[in-house]
Amino acid sequence: xxxxxxxxxxxxxxxxxxxxxxxxxxxxxxxxxxxxxxxxxxxxxxxxxxxxxxxxxxxxxxxxxxxxxxxxxxxxxxxxxxxxxxxxxxxxxxxxxxxxxxxxxxxxxxxxxxxxxxxxxxxxxxxxxxxxxxxxxxxxxxxxxxxxxxxxxxxxxxxxxxxxxxxxxxxxxxxxxxxxxxxxxxxxxxxxxxxxxxxxxxxxxxxxxxxxxxxxxxxxxxxxxxxxxxxxxxxxxxxxxxxxxxxxxxxxxxxxxxxxxxxxxxxxxxxxxxxxxxxxxxxxxxxxxxxxxxxxxxxxxxxxxxxxxxxxxxxxxxxxxxxxxxxxxxxxxxxxxxxxxxxxxxxxxxxxxxxxxxxxxxxxxxxxxxxxxxxxxxxxxxxxxxxxxxxxxxxxxxxxxxxxxxxxxxxxxxxxxxxxxxxxxxxxxxxxxxxxxxxxxxxxxxxxxxxxxxxxxxxxxxxxxxxxxxxxxxxxxxxxxxxxxxxxxxxx
Amino acid sequence: xxxxxxxxxxxxxxxxxxxxxxxxxxxxxxxxxxxxxxxxxxxxxxxxxxxxxxxxxxxxxxxxxxxxxxxxxxxxxxxxxxxxxxxxxxxxxxxxxxxxxxxxxxxxxxxxxxxxxxxxxxxxxxxxxxxxxxxxxxxxxxxxxxxxxxxxxxxxxxxxxxxxxxxxxxxxxxxxxxxxxxxxxxxxxxxxxxxxxxxxxxxxxxxxxxxxxxxxxxxxxxxxxxxxxxxxxxxxxxxxxxxxxxxxxxxxxxxxxxxxxxxxxxxxxxxxxxxxxxxxxxxxxxxxxxxxxxxxxxxxxxxxxxxxxxxxxxxxxxxxxxxxxxxxxxxxxxxxxxxxxxxxxxxxxxxxxxxxxxxxxxxxxxxxxxxxxxxxxxxxxxxxxxxxxxxxxxxxxxxxxxxxxxxxxxxxxxxxxxxxxxxxxxxxxxxxxxxxxxxxxxxxxxxxxxxxxxxxxxxxxxxxxxxxxxxxxxxxxxxxxxxxxxxxxxxx
Numbered sequence: 001x002x003x004x005x006x007x008x009x010x011x012x013x014x015x016x017x018x019x020x021x022x023x024x025x026x027x028x029x030x031x032x033x034x035x036x037x038x039x040x041x042x043x044x045x046x047x048x049x050x051x052x053x054x055x056x057x058x059x060x061x062x063x064x065x066x067x068x069x070x071x072x073x074x075x076x077x078x079x080x081x082x083x084x085x086x087x088x089x090x091x092x093x094x095x096x097x098x099x100x101x102x103x104x105x106x107x108x109x110x111x112x113x114x115x116x117x118x119x120x121x122x123x124x125x126x127x128x129x130x131x132x133x134x135x136x137x138x139x140x141x142x143x144x145x146x147x148x149x150x151x152x153x154x155x156x157x158x159x160x161x162x163x164x165x166x167x168x169x170x171x172x173x174x175x176x177x178x179x180x181x182x183x184x185x186x187x188x189x190x191x192x193x194x195x196x197x198x199x200x201x202x203x204x205x206x207x208x209x210x211x212x213x214x215x216x217x218x219x220x221x222x223x224x225x226x227x228x229x230x231x232x233x234x235x236x237x238x239x240x241x242x243x244x245x246x247x248x249x250x251x252x253x254x255x256x257x258x259x260x261x262x263x264x265x266x267x268x269x270x271x272x273x274x275x276x277x278x279x280x281x282x283x284x285x286x287x288x289x290x291x292x293x294x295x296x297x298x299x300x301x302x303x304x305x306x307x308x309x310x311x312x313x314x315x316x317x318x319x320x321x322x323x324x325x326x327x328x329x330x331x332x333x334x335x336x337x338x339x340x341x342x343x344x345x346x347x348x349x350x351x352x353x354x355x356x357x358x359x360x361x362x363x364x365x366x367x368x369x370x371x372x373x374x375x376x377x378x379x380x381x382x383x384x385x386x387x388x389x390x391x392x393x394x395x396x397x398x399x400x401x402x403x404x405x406x407x408x409x410x411x412x413x414x415x416x417x418x419x420x421x422x423x424x425x426x427x428x429x430x431x432x433x434x435x436x437x438x439x440x441x442x443x444x445x446x447x448x449x450x451x452x453x454x455x456x457x458x459x460x461x462x463x464x465x466x467x468x469x470x471x472x473x474x475x476x477x478x479x480x481x482x483x484x485x486x487x488x489x490x491x492x
Numbered sequence: 493x494x495x496x497x498x499x500x501x502x503x504x505x506x507x508x509x510x511x512x513x514x515x516x517x518x519x520x521x522x523x524x525x526x527x528x529x530x531x532x533x534x535x536x537x538x539x540x541x542x543x544x545x546x547x548x549x550x551x552x553x554x555x556x557x558x559x560x561x562x563x564x565x566x567x568x569x570x571x572x573x574x575x576x577x578x579x580x581x582x583x584x585x586x587x588x589x590x591x592x593x594x595x596x597x598x599x600x601x602x603x604x605x606x607x608x609x610x611x612x613x614x615x616x617x618x619x620x621x622x623x624x625x626x627x628x629x630x631x632x633x634x635x636x637x638x639x640x641x642x643x644x645x646x647x648x649x650x651x652x653x654x655x656x657x658x659x660x661x662x663x664x665x666x667x668x669x670x671x672x673x674x675x676x677x678x679x680x681x682x683x684x685x686x687x688x689x690x691x692x693x694x695x696x697x698x699x700x701x702x703x704x705x706x707x708x709x710x711x712x713x714x715x716x717x718x719x720x721x722x723x724x725x726x727x728x729x730x731x732x733x734x735x736x737x738x739x740x741x742x743x744x745x746x747x748x749x750x751x752x753x754x755x756x757x758x759x760x761x762x763x764x765x766x767x768x769x770x771x772x773x774x775x776x777x778x779x780x781x782x783x784x785x786x787x788x789x790x791x792x793x794x795x796x797x798x799x800x801x802x803x804x805x806x807x808x809x810x811x812x813x814x815x816x817x818x819x820x821x822x823x824x825x826x827x828x829x830x831x832x833x834x835x836x837x838x839x840x841x842x843x844x845x846x847x848x849x850x851x852x853x854x855x856x857x858x859x860x861x862x863x864x865x866x867x868x869x870x871x872x873x874x875x876x877x878x879x880x881x882x883x884x885x886x887x888x889x890x891x892x893x894x895x896x897x898x899x900x901x902x903x904x905x906x907x908x909x910x911x912x913x914x915x916x917x918x919x920x921x922x923x924x925x926x927x928x929x930x931x932x933x934x935x936x937x938x939x940x941x942x943x944x945x946x947x948x949x950x951x952x953x954x955x956x957x958x959x960x961x962x963x964x965x966x967x968x969x970x971x972x973x974x975x976x977x978x979x980x981x982x983x984x
Binding site (some may be wrong): 029070113296316318319330331332333334335336337340342344346347348349350351352355356357359360361363366367372374390391392396397399401419421423425426442445465469471472483 | 811855857891
């Protein structure tokens with residue numbers, strides 16, 4: 001593959017690539033496949049994605065951030081959160097190496113071999129000023145013209161955690177003020193406890209925060225050298241672009257052929273510490289970092305009240321300590337309990353003993369076994385055009401709140417077994433019912449008889465909210481015949 | 493006051509008076525003032541009221557049961573549960589002595605001085621056959637013509653509980669087969685722990701189950717002798733009846749003048765053990781009884797699974813033991829927790845450590861202090877005509893499910909600030925809107941503009957279910973002007 005060489009010497013110009021394609025359920029029931037934790041406010045009012053972007057400022061402003069996410073995640077509420085960023089939508093999930101590869105190609109199209117800051121969208125950093133100091137040091141290194149650096153962020157371990165990858169370094173020449181970085185000797189996968197303890201004892205190991213900084217060309221060179229099967233795919237994409245095909249189209253044509261692998265495992269681990277071409281460097285980062293991989297770790301990084309509780313939402317506690325309670329509008333009360341995580345959502349509640357929250361995955365497996373959906377979708381179900389929430393589900397009727405984003409178009413459809421009553425409560429809804437098309441506003445309603453073709457569209461600038469009352473003998477989501485759909489979901 | 497003397501010698505004919513006027517919140521959040529625990533299924537599918545009635549069979553059939561409840565409780569869902577019984581509605585709450593007084597007068601009107609079995613509606617008895625044996629023994633005693641018995645049920649204490657009243661007895665002549673009853677020596681109010689322990693050691697003390705059996709005339713005589721201030725009120729009611737006034741009307745005229753006092757405290761405790769007129773007798777009752785005064789006590793009397801858990805509803809547990817989980821449709825999951833009560837309702841969740849559930853009252857006080865309603869009403873709010881449930885509450889719109897019982901009539905009303913869209917999903921709704929009156933069935937809808945007078949009535953035999961979408965700038969329940977109301981709730 002070809003890419004442009006660069007000799008940009010500005011020390012602080014960089015662009016961020018935020019990786020937001022994860023679909024983790026470790027923070028279930030708040031995080032679910034269809035709206036994972038990066039799109040959810042966990043600490044305070046902002047989503048983790050938004051706080052990730054905010055902590056890059058003032059070094060990297062919003063317009064220099066590109067978010068990469070998967071097609072599966074790029075629906076409804078997630079799209080609202082992504083609206084202000086440049087976006088790359090992966091057509092399918094292939095891990096971080098392919099995602100970073102196409103992001104580097106995309107950046108190279110737009111800028112002359114920029115320095116890229118690649119970072120996950122779903123981590124917590126409590127010491128933002130320290131993060132920014134590290135960030136600027138890393139960007140300065142990546143900007144050097146004499147050496148091709150890939151600069152990792154290394155978190156000083158606070159305990160022998162077995163849930164993190166470790167990076168072994170050479171600390172001999174480290175000086176926080178004058179040389180705030182070290183050479184990487186080796187990457188170590190998640191260790192067992194004994195190994196982790198030995199890492200802590202040795203003292204020159206850091207947690208791999210999954211944040212790294214390098215020129216686009218350096219990342220692509222590393223992929224070419226150490227992950228040739230991905231390079232083949234990236235080269236095809238680059239060739240299409242060189243042939244005048246749009247970036248998105250080129251990605252959609254070839255991305256599925258990429259191997260599923262992470263940047264750490266597929267590329268970085270393979271770079272020898274004495275590599276002549278690429279210098280693997282680490283900035284020790286004591287920044288109050290957490291990957292928020294469990295409710296226990298969210299508790300650890302949160303501010304506690306006088307009872308050592310971390311409380312959000314409508315909560316009353318009595319004689320209770322060391323609680324993480326994440327509630328919403330619904331009242332949650334606790335009496336005489338200690339060391340619990342309590343996560344309340346509209347359709348699912350989780351209670352775990354502190355220290356047991358990693359077993360959420362076992363609950364997810366049980367839900368899969370019984371064919372439930374609570375691990376996949378929230379009560380508010382995300383759709384390409386917006387979202388819907390079932391407010392009431394009875395044998396002979398169903399009530400939904402439907403939100404349609406500006407530009408959103410539901411398919412032209414009909415139902416065999418149910419009629420629908422629509423009451424618009426916000427926005428301007430363009431409604432097709434049979435041969436008729438009307439624009440309806442708040443406080444107007446329409447009846448859609450069974451078997452009538454109908455469609456709901458938002459040609460306005462405000463989100464439409466509509467209450468739908470379905471009446472019929474069968475109310476399953478599969479009673480739908482689609483005649484036209486802009487999202488490619490036609491009935492066969 | 494006057495009443496008829498009786499010399500009925502049949503040994504097993506009796507009538508039951510079930511006291512269902514309690515508005516307890518000790519089992520909050522499932523039990524609330526507007527729908528207390530007797531009207532809720534706690535163990536299995538039946539309400540406690542229904543299981544109370546079922547365990548009286550075969551001795552006392554449904555048609556020989558009268559339920560006394562308060563006007564405040566006799567709404568919506570409670571009325572559905574009460575439909576099959578004769579009812580006495582207390583116009584206000586005055587404790588058990590006045591309730592039993594009017595029930596005795598009512599019974600005397602209908603039967604010739606019947607034996608009455610008076611019992612609470614909200615207790616659990618797990619050994620039903622043993623209960624029935626005790627019941628028949630008590631009825632036989634109450635039927636005796638030579639002695640006027642008031643027969644109490646005495647529960648053999650299993651621990652020195654401080655939450656119960658105790659009854660001291662003379663066990664010397666007790667024989668389970670030939671003389672399964674004993675003389676009462678004294679009533680003891682809820683003791684402190686040391687006193688309770690001494691009661692257990694002495695061995696002749698029983699818990700007062702609040703169940704007693706006596707002829708109506710005996711109860712009225714006892715009230716006359718020991719609670720004359722109540723007798724004055726009962727005499728006025730009797731006089732009205734003798735003058736041809738209907739029982740309900742007479743009760744409504746005078747009941748508020750009755751003292752607020754329990755039968756135990758106001759009457760039974762005052763009867764000397766050597767009373768010539770009335771013999772206080774106790775049937776020792778080892779019947780698996782609980783007054784279900786707390787979530788802890790519900791756990792104690794419930795069947796446990798292999799993990800010693802008591803689970804109902806949509807629940808998944810993992811490595812968790814000694815739990816009481818009471819859930820509904822919403823998924824409740826627990827990981828690695830022990831010794832908890834978890835009570836999940838649509839608008840409030842309670843988690844308590846086992847042994848702490850009596851502190852629910854402190855949570856109720858906190859809710860009162862902050863002006864909340866979760867301790868008073870359920871999400872489904874009971875009304876004289878049925879109930880409503882808020883499905884969605886947003887600044888500019890509100891969605892409700894409204895259920896109107898057969899015969900129910902909402903007031904003729906109008907709203908200044910909101911319009912309403914009604915979609916009927918079940919039943920036949922007689923709807924007045926302005927000058928127009930229509931009968932609407934499932935899948936029909938109507939628009940009620942702001943300021944239009946309207947009314948909803950059920951002249952059918954099936955409960956109406958209707959989805960209401962309110963749209964307007966102000967959606968408070970107080971934006972209502974009532975022009976006519978069968979339940980006496982007119983606007984001033």
